[in-house]
Amino acid sequence: MLDIRFATARNVSGAVAVVVPAADSSDDPAATRLAAVRASLARLKLGPADLDDITAFLLDVEHSGSAGTLHKLPRAGHRPDLLLFVGVGAGDEAGWRAAGAKLARAAGDEPTLTVLLPDDDVTPAAVRGLGEGLWLASYRFRLGAGEPPSLRRVTLVAARPAELEAGLAAAKVVAESTRLARDLTNMPSDEKTPAWFAKRVEKAAAGVAGLTVTVRDPKALAEQGFNAILAVGGGSTRGPRLVELSWRPRGARRHVVLVGKGITFDTGGICVKPLSGMKLMRKDMGGAAAVIGATLAAAALRLPVRITALAPLAENALGADSFRPGDVIRHYGGITSEIHNTDAEGRLVLGDAMAYAVRRLRPDTIIDLATLTGAQGVALGKRTAALYSHNDTLAKELAAAADTAGESVWRMPLHDDYTDALDSDVADIVNSTDVGAGSVMAALYLREFTGPLRDQWAHIDMSSSAWSDSADADLTKGATGWGVRTLLRWLETTA
Secondary structure, eight states: OOEEEEESOOOOOSEEEEEEOOOOSSSOHHHHHHHHHHHHHGGGTOOHHHHHHHHHHHHHHTOOOOTTOEEEEEOTTSSSSEEEEEEOTTSSHHHHHHHHHHHHHHTTTOSEEEEEOOSSSOOHHHHHHHHHHHHHHTOOOOSSOOOOOSOOEEEEEOSOGGGTHHHHHHHHHHHHHHHHHHHHHHSOTTTOOHHHHHHHHHHHHTTOTTEEEEEEOHHHHHHHTOHHHHHHHTTSSSOOEEEEEEEOOTTOOOEEEEEEOEEEEEOOTTSOOOHHHHTTGGGTTHHHHHHHHHHHHHHHTTOSSEEEEEEEEEEEOOSTTOOOTTOEEEOTTSOEEEOSOTTOOHHHHHHHHHHHIIIIIOOSEEEEEEOOOHHHHHHHOSSOEEEEESOHHHHHHHHHHHHHHTOOEEEOOOOGGGGGGGOOSSSSEESOOSSSOHHHHHHHHHHTTOGGGGGGEEEEEOTGGGEESSOBTTBOSEEOOTTHHHHHHHHHHHO
């Protein structure tokens, strides 16, 4: 992981980044930007000719200072030999995050980078955004012996670093937890079994005061009535698990349960997917990765809120013991589901976990995350997750947290007049319908398991958001770790 640290002043060579603010309300915003740049460059003790050349360069490229805008100025034979001018926009956290991500990509073959922070208007939140952008955009997932990224160390030059340390420390926790979620999701499913996932959680939580892990294996699941998790995992030789990660700080007055779908690979079961729909099904446990990552981060930040993360894990495979269309499954707690589609398996394992949370854990709030439906991507695309809740306050809080974190949600409806489509002739509900509105119907199905917490529940369908087809801002190609940052921001505000 990239080494980022503070310094007050230093003689620098190699690549140096200079922050450029966006246009402000002054009569001459370009002059304001140039003045800010020259003030930062004063630390490098450049001569008047150098400063004049740099000023001419910025005027020539018309650097706007908008967030993430970057221009390079090579200076062969000079110190420093490469200057990077990066915009932070209005200077909010999002602007600094965009700048950090751009710098991580633009550093090229440079092993080190020095970032000159302005003396004024730099807050811990700004440094948190910068650190998140640097760490997340520099993420790489490799199983082979590929070349590691060239950039190894970033030095932040600040006049008062002690005032900014908290922002960088928070950014590191966020980045580490998001990178773990990305690692878990990127891992190929030949290795990523439910048991493997459970062991990774145990390893990550080991030695952290206040964290406990309980793992239920197939025998324990059968004894305790988690029949849906067993049914979905029944076709695989690699049995299911239910991971329960608990953070219980002293004095916590609120208990939140986070539930994440953990299908380690999804063939669709007997209702088998086509090849095109199966290629990326190693990401079908992105929700479980997110709730685990957010809980680990909350513990690292010592947030004063009790959190229980539940990750129902199963491989939906074809085998002699696969569940079938027409089967009726009795969930934990007694609700029965008639199976219409074995490829609508995620809501089944979530139903077991949510029913357990409501009956046994009795939280104040329950939030589930799931790579649940292709319909989410059809409605909202790759970068925006679908948010469902009957609680206006909770929905607004989660949307605000996502926006602050650099993620995105859009609230979707929970229409009661659609619920008749869930009726079954032989069970309480069916697990799949043909009425359309696939993401909405999945949410309505999950609502059946919320019991008295119906109005303290939120569901986030982040199927498309869990994966990026190309590098984009702080995302790298592959798993995004979507949800860790949103959940953590919400937990920070609700603690």
